[in-house]
Amino acid sequence: MSDEGAGRRIRLHGLRQSTVGHTAVGLWRHPDSRAHEYRELHHWIETARILERGCFDALFVADALGPLDTYQGRVDAALRDGVQTPTDDPLLVISAMAAATEHLGFAVTVSTTYEQPYAFARKMTTLDHLTRGRIGWNIVTSALDSAARNLGLERQLPHDERYVRAEEFMEVVYKLWEGSWRDDAVVRDGVFADPARVRPVLHDGEYYRVRDIALSEPSAQRTPTLYQAGTSPAGIAFAARHAEGVFLSAYEPAGARSLVDRVRASAAEQGRDPRSLKFFPIMTVVAAETDEAARAKYASYAACASWEGSLARWSALMQIDLSVLDPDKPLEYVDTDGIRGMVELFTTLDPTRTWTPRAIGEFVGVGGGGPVLVGSPATVADGLERWMEDADVDGFNLADPVAPAGHRDFVDLVVPELRRRGRVWPAYEGTTLRERISGGPRVRPDHPAHAHRWTP
Amino acid sequence: MSDEGAGRRIRLHGLRQSTVGHTAVGLWRHPDSRAHEYRELHHWIETARILERGCFDALFVADALGPLDTYQGRVDAALRDGVQTPTDDPLLVISAMAAATEHLGFAVTVSTTYEQPYAFARKMTTLDHLTRGRIGWNIVTSALDSAARNLGLERQLPHDERYVRAEEFMEVVYKLWEGSWRDDAVVRDGVFADPARVRPVLHDGEYYRVRDIALSEPSAQRTPTLYQAGTSPAGIAFAARHAEGVFLSAYEPAGARSLVDRVRASAAEQGRDPRSLKFFPIMTVVAAETDEAARAKYASYAACASWEGSLARWSALMQIDLSVLDPDKPLEYVDTDGIRGMVELFTTLDPTRTWTPRAIGEFVGVGGGGPVLVGSPATVADGLERWMEDADVDGFNLADPVAPAGHRDFVDLVVPELRRRGRVWPAYEGTTLRERISGGPRVRPDHPAHAHRWTP
Numbered sequence: 001m002s003d004e005g006a007g008r009r010i011r012l013h014g015l016r017q018s019t020v021g022h023t024a025v026g027l028w029r030h031p032d033s034r035a036h037e038y039r040e041l042h043h044w045i046e047t048a049r050i051l052e053r054g055c056f057d058a059l060f061v062a063d064a065l066g067p068l069d070t071y072q073g074r075v076d077a078a079l080r081d082g083v084q085t086p087t088d089d090p091l092l093v094i095s096a097m098a099a100a101t102e103h104l105g106f107a108v109t110v111s112t113t114y115e116q117p118y119a120f121a122r123k124m125t126t127l128d129h130l131t132r133g134r135i136g137w138n139i140v141t142s143a144l145d146s147a148a149r150n151l152g153l154e155r156q157l158p159h160d161e162r163y164v165r166a167e168e169f170m171e172v173v174y175k176l177w178e179g180s181w182r183d184d185a186v187v188r189d190g191v192f193a194d195p196a197r198v199r200p201v202l203h204d205g206e207y208y209r210v211r212d213i214a215l216s217e218p219s220a221q222r223t224p225t226l227y228q229a230g231t232s233p234a235g236i237a238f239a240a241r242h243a244e245g246v247f248l249s250a251y252e253p254a255g256a257r258s259l260v261d262r263v264r265a266s267a268a269e270q271g272r273d274p275r276s277l278k279f280f281p282i283m284t285v286v287a288a289e290t291d292e293a294a295r296a297k298y299a300s301y302a303a304c305a306s307w308e309g310s311l312a313r314w315s316a317l318m319q320i321d322l323s324v325l326d327p328d329k330p331l332e333y334v335d336t337d338g339i340r341g342m343v344e345l346f347t348t349l350d351p352t353r354t355w356t357p358r359a360i361g362e363f364v365g366v367g368g369g370g371p372v373l374v375g376s377p378a379t380v381a382d383g384l385e386r387w388m389e390d391a392d393v394d395g396f397n398l399a400d401p402v403a404p405a406g407h408r409d410f411v412d413l414v415v416p417e418l419r420r421r422g423r424v425w426p427a428y429e430g431t432t433l434r435e436r437i438s439g440g441p442r443v444r445p446d447h448p449a450h451a452h453r454w455t456p
Numbered sequence: 457m458s459d460e461g462a463g464r465r466i467r468l469h470g471l472r473q474s475t476v477g478h479t480a481v482g483l484w485r486h487p488d489s490r491a492h493e494y495r496e497l498h499h500w501i502e503t504a505r506i507l508e509r510g511c512f513d514a515l516f517v518a519d520a521l522g523p524l525d526t527y528q529g530r531v532d533a534a535l536r537d538g539v540q541t542p543t544d545d546p547l548l549v550i551s552a553m554a555a556a557t558e559h560l561g562f563a564v565t566v567s568t569t570y571e572q573p574y575a576f577a578r579k580m581t582t583l584d585h586l587t588r589g590r591i592g593w594n595i596v597t598s599a600l601d602s603a604a605r606n607l608g609l610e611r612q613l614p615h616d617e618r619y620v621r622a623e624e625f626m627e628v629v630y631k632l633w634e635g636s637w638r639d640d641a642v643v644r645d646g647v648f649a650d651p652a653r654v655r656p657v658l659h660d661g662e663y664y665r666v667r668d669i670a671l672s673e674p675s676a677q678r679t680p681t682l683y684q685a686g687t688s689p690a691g692i693a694f695a696a697r698h699a700e701g702v703f704l705s706a707y708e709p710a711g712a713r714s715l716v717d718r719v720r721a722s723a724a725e726q727g728r729d730p731r732s733l734k735f736f737p738i739m740t741v742v743a744a745e746t747d748e749a750a751r752a753k754y755a756s757y758a759a760c761a762s763w764e765g766s767l768a769r770w771s772a773l774m775q776i777d778l779s780v781l782d783p784d785k786p787l788e789y790v791d792t793d794g795i796r797g798m799v800e801l802f803t804t805l806d807p808t809r810t811w812t813p814r815a816i817g818e819f820v821g822v823g824g825g826g827p828v829l830v831g832s833p834a835t836v837a838d839g840l841e842r843w844m845e846d847a848d849v850d851g852f853n854l855a856d857p858v859a860p861a862g863h864r865d866f867v868d869l870v871v872p873e874l875r876r877r878g879r880v881w882p883a884y885e886g887t888t889l890r891e892r893i894s895g896g897p898r899v900r901p902d903h904p905a906h907a908h909r910w911t912p
Contacts, residue, residue, distance in 0.1 A: 018582070020648055028648060036644060039585035039673070041555045065575065067668055075651065075669055082648030086673040088582040089575075095552035096586070099497045114575060118606040119521065119545075126474070126544040129495035130552070150574040150666045188492055192476055192484060192538030195531065210606045213523055213531055217495070217542040 010388060010423045011395030011436070013107065013247075013280055014051045014407050017062040018090050020082035023284065023368025024401030025313055026306030028082055033402040039088060041096050047404045048097035051104055054411035055425040057436045058105030058136055059097070060227070060247070060397060061090040064316075065111060066146025071312035072323040081309025084316075091123065098131040105433030107136030107227050107245070112169040113162055114142065114151045118210050121176035124224045125216035133220025133432030133441060138227040139242065141166050144316065163234040168205045170242055170448070175201040177223045178443070178452040180214035193217070199454070221441055223449045225433045231259065240266030240277075241448060244438045247397050249282045249370050251349055253390035256281045260392050272446045276438050278394040281387065282370035284401055287413045291375045298366065298374045301401055305365025307358050314360070317369065318342070327358040366401050377417035384414075385423065466844060466879045467851030467892070469563065469703075469736055470507045470863050473518040474546050476538035479740065479824025480857030481769055482762030484538055489858040495544060497552050503860045504553035504560055510867035511881045513892045514561030514592055515553070516683070516703070516853060517546040520772075521567060522602025527768035528779040537765030540772075547579065554587040561889030563592030563683050563701070568625040569618055570598065570607045574666050577632035580680045581672035589676025589888030589897060594683040595698065597622050600772065619690040624661045626698055626904070631657040633679045634899070634908040636670035649673070655910070677897055679905045681889045687715065696722030696733075697904060700894045703853050705738045705826050707805055709846035712737045716848050728902045732894050734850040737843065738826035740857055743869045747831045754822065754830045757857055761821025763814050770816070773825065774798070783814040822857050833873035840870075841879065 020028045020035050028035045037043035051059050067085045068078040078085040094106045106127070110120065127135040141162035142148070148157070157165065185197035203210040228243035230236055239246050240263050250256035256279070264274035286301065288294035307327075315322045318338045325334065331343045346355045346363070353359065366372055373383040387393060400406035418424040432441040443449040476484045476491050484491045493499035507515050523541045524534040534541040550562045562583070566576065583591040597618035598604070604613075613621065641653035659666040684699035686692055695702050696719050706712035712735075720730035742757065744750035763783075771778045774794045781790065787799045802811045802819070809815065822828055829839040843849060856862035874880040888897040899905040 028644070036648075039582075039675075041551060041586050045555060065671075067671060069668070075654070075656075079649040079651045079654055080647040085669075086649070086671055088585060088672055089579050092547060092579065092582045093551050093586055095497060095549050096555040099501060099552040099555060114572065116570065116607045119570060123545050123548065126495075126548045129544060130497050130549055146668055150668050151572045152665075188484070191536040192492075193535040193542070195535045198531070198535055200531075209608075212525070212602055212606050213541075215521075215523060215542055216544055219495075 007422070008388070009425065010384060010418060011278065011280065012054065012056040012424065013395065013397045014047070014056050014059045015062065015282065015397045015399045016047065016059065016403060017064070017084060017087060018093065019084045019087035021309065022062065022084060023282070023370070023399040024301070024305065024366050025083050025309035025368070026081045026365065027301055027304045027401045029304040030301060030402050032405040034405070035403045041093070043404070044093045044097050045100040047407065048101050048104055050404055050408050050411050052101045054415040055428060056104060057395070058107045058433055060107040060136075060138065061109065062138070063087065063090045063109040064144060064147070065114060065142055066144040066150060068312055068316040069146055070319055070321055071315035073321060077308055077312035081306045081312065083309045083313050091127070094127055094135070095130045098134065103134075103428040103431075105134045105136055105225070105436070106131060107138050107225070109138040109140055111140045111142040111147075112166040113157065114147070117169050117172035117208055118176065118215075121173045122215045125177065125214070125219045128219035128221050128224055129216070133434070135221070136225035136227055136245070136433050138229065138247065139166065139170075139238075140229070145319070159232065160234050163238055165207050166238065168207050172201070172203050172205070172208050172210055174223060174449040174452040175203060176210070176214040178449055179454045181218045182454055182456060183218060184456075186217050221432050221434050223443050225437050236263055236266055239263050240272070241270050243277060244434070244447070246277055246279045247282065248279060250391070251345065251371050253387050256387075256391035256393060273444070276444055276446070278437055279392075280395050280397040281391060281393055282368075282399060283384070283387070283396040284367040284370060284372045284399045285380050285406070285410050285414060286366070286372060286374045286401075287377060287380050287409045289376065289413070291379055294375045294379070298372070301366045305362070307361030307365065310361040310364050311357055313368070314364070322357055325357050328356050330354050330356055368399060370399065377413045380414045381417045381421060381423070384418070385421075463878070464844070465881065466840060466874060467734060467736065468510065468512040468880065469851065469853045470503070470512050470515045471518065471738065471853045471855045472503065472515065472859060473520070473540060473543060474549065475540045475543035477765065478518065478540060479738070479826070479855040480757070480761065480822050481539050481765035481824070482537045482821065483757055483760045483857045485760040486757060486858050488861040490861070491859045497549070499860070500549045500553050501556040503863065504557045506860055506864050506867050508557045508560040510871040511884055512560060513851070514563045514889055516563040516592075516594065517565065518594070519543070519546045519565040520600060520603070521570060521598055522600040522606060524768055524772040525602055526775055526777055527771035529777060533764055533768035537762045537768065539765045539769050547583070550583055550591070551586045554590065559590075559884040559887075561590045561592055561681070561892070562587060563594050563681070563889075565594040565596055567596045567598040567603075568622040569613065570603070573625050573628040573664055574632065574671075577629045578671045581633065581670070581675045584675035584677050584680055585672070589890070591677070592681035592683055592701070592889050594685065594703065595622065595626075595694075596685070601775070615688065616690050619694055621663050622694065624663050628657070628659050628661070628664050628666055630679060630905040630908040631659060632666070632670040634905055635910045637674045638910055638912060639674060640912075642673050677888050677890050679899050681893050692719055692722055695719050696728070697726055699733060700890065700903070702733060702735045703738065704735060706847070707801065707827050709843050712843070712847035712849060729900070732900055732902070734893055735848075736851050736853040737847060737849055738824075738855060739840070739843070739852040740823040740826060740828045740855045741836050741862070741866050741870060742822070742828060742830045742857075743833060743836050743865045745832065745869070747835055750831045750835070754828070757822045761818065763817030763821065766817040766820050767813055769824070770820070778813055781813050784812050786810050786812055824855060826855065833869045836870050837873045837877060837879070840874070841877075
């Protein structure tokens with residue numbers, strides 16, 4: 001199976017958050033959904049086993065560090081529909097899933113804004129130890145005011161300053177992961193570690209200061225496999241510099257392709273092979289044996305969705321309170337940048353429809369912020385193949401509106417079809433996550449972490 | 457089996473750190489030790505299953521946030537002997553052990569000095585969800601300069617200020633755990649949660665500020681079972697106020713009893729039932745079928761111990777560089793408070809011996825900082841029973857010098873003897889950790905967290 005050109009491999013990530021309603025809002029009401037079991041080990045272990053059965057590269061667990069309270073300036077709508085509120089810590093369940101699987105990777109969102117790099121580096125190395133090289137990190141800088149005001153900041157840092165600070169954060173963790181312990185430092189013969197092969201990280205920067213050796217001995221990947229999802233100019237530059245996998249969201253392949261092209265061009269400018277970055281647009285799939293059965297399933301999902309909960313989610317994403325708008329008045333009259341952009345987007349998708357807040361809330365109910373493919377295995381596979389070519393992406397970040405039934409349907413129905421077409425792995429290759437995303441267990445020579453490697 | 461008076465139940469905790477050499481220094485060299493597998497899931501899963509087989513209340517995983525570099529002002533000795541350096545994050549392996557067990561609790565060290573209470577509260581609630589009420593927290597404020605200088609502080613906060621700050625930290629997390637969500641807030645019928653039953657925590661203090669609802673829905677225990685191990689006056693007052701379980705270290709029952717009495721008296725002054733606090737002195741047990749075989753096993757352990765590594769560990773514990781002393785010169789001449797106290801301690805233990813630094817390093821090799829019981833099951837059980845009565849403690853915090861073989865020996869050899877004597881459980885009672893430590897799943901009415909409960 002080739003990784004290049006038409007017919008190349010489709011790489012699969014499963015997308016979740018440790019919450020009752022992540023992308024699809026209100027679908028915990030559907031009888032097929034067990035999403036309310038997000039607090040239970042068996043739920044996550046089952047999810048991981050389903051994805052591993054489908055040879056997914058990784059489960060990606062997103063996170064939010066504050067309640068969603070932009071809508072109405074209150075948390076009420078988010079609580080009523082379970083919109084990413086409440087939400088549990090995503091790191092702590094990984095070792096249980098790792099123990100129940102052999103190959104599946106785990107990509108997890110952690111914000112640079114609220115971590116000390118010295119302690120964070122140890123967390124990731126610990127997970128890389130426990131998973132034997134299967135850990136990935138989705139780098140975010142956090143956009144929620146509700147996170148900032150509870151975590152020691154009066155309000156969030158300005159957007160661009162968050163990225164300046166994140167840049168220094170990356171430098172520190174690269175030094176800790178790649179430059180403190182030589183590969184041959186742990187001897188375990190006479191002495192445990194040879195002090196001559198372990199050196200302190202000396203970092204004295206604008207935001208961070210480190211003086212000592214990394215606390216953890218080296219892991220299989222050293223630097224975890226790095227993911228990012230930025231779409232602002234600063235975010236794109238950051239992704240182009242650091243990301244090995246890029247998560248993105250677009251309703252149409254053309255929109256995705258535009259972002260993919262921009263990030264690849266920016267990566268090339270920074271001296272990286274632009275094809276070494278892999279792109280995974282978010283996608284929701286509703287699959288059944290036949291197109292008709294799939295459409296019926298979709299209708300049963302949509303009937304559980306909440307337009308107001310979806311607006312609460314979008315309000316938090318855009319940090320604009322959409323509750324101040326008349327839910328049934330067409331949106332053309334609104335003069336805010338973010339809302340104008342939203343209206344343009346939805347008008348492109350369906351110019352015949354009158355886009356009111358309620359109509360948008362209803363439209364995004366099942367897919368959250370991304371496209372939905374509904375159909376038989378062949379129909380869905382056709383759709384995924386079209387996206388691969390038209391958007392020039394490397395695979396998908398598959399949400400699950402009725403966890404874990406959505407992922408199970410995909411693995412039971414769509415994966416066999418993709419295997420017949422030779423588009424997905426029949427078995428895992430390599431042992432680390434990075435081997436599947438960018439070819440080897442350690443960062444590539446053209447990645448900025450590589451410069452911090454310490455080799456004799 | 458009674459919890460009161462002579463013959464009362466002996467409660468068992470297993471003690472580990474995610475490192476190659478925790479209390480016993482250098483014993484990773486022993487052929488029975490698999491301690492170097494601390495980075496592997498199977499090692500922790502096996503450890504948890506062993507302890508559950510012995511009906512231990514909990515595994516306690518200690519932590520250190522910086523390398524041990526007080527000795528010689530360098531990390532070299534700690535690296536050579538693997539003295540708590542390197543060390544991995546203790547929280548991240550818990551869910552894997554929880555998935556492999558049903559009853560065992562997990563107590564874990566986290567420092568209040570380097571966490572934001574809002575995010576930390578979510579971590580503990582997440583673990584309480586995943587373990588279904590089996591999580592405990594050993595509250596520390598961190599004594600290592602090497603942690604402070606890598607985690608955003610120039611050097612550690614003064615000792616008493618750390619406790620003032622910890623006191624405010626506790627107030628914030630109690631509010632988040634006990635006071636933000638009513639027990640009946642999650643409805644999952646029509647609405648997911650009833651907004652009228654969830655309220656923000658409004659805290660505006662000297663060190664912390666919180667404005668929002670707790671991010672996690674309630675867990676079985678709410679506040680995790682609380683442990684502490686302070687021995688300074690500020691530490692004793694803190695333990696007396698907050699701890700439900702107290703870890704302590706003393707070579708002799710009399711020394712333990714003096715601390716136990718002081719903490720119980722201080723707890724009574726603060727309006728708590730002094731018997732509701734449970735005390736667990738550290739203990740190392742080397743058990744074999746016969747006393748003679750146990751002595752031979754101890755000798756084989758001691759042969760692997762490192763006196764210099766032990767001094768490196770003690771230097772960090774005392775934050776005094778013991779390398780400046782002549783290793784072979786008796787210590788009477790030294791005028792430092794901490795060292796005078798150490799000499800007095802060891803002279804009490806054996807007045808006939810000449811206590812040089814090397815002699816002390818050799819003496820503490822297997823037991824680390826605590827007593828060692830060596831013998832047949834009957835001999836060890838006699839020793840434990842004597843400690844229970846003479847020190848008035850409630851059980852033990854059992855270190856493992858050759859993990860996990862030390863815990864396995866204890867469970868296979870000593871636990872059956874203790875069961876015959878009716879001193880340990882034949883099976884688990886209750887489902888949460890707190891039920892085993894202080895009687896019920898939620899904090900007692902006389903505990904300071906109780907005042908923050910929100911009940912209709």
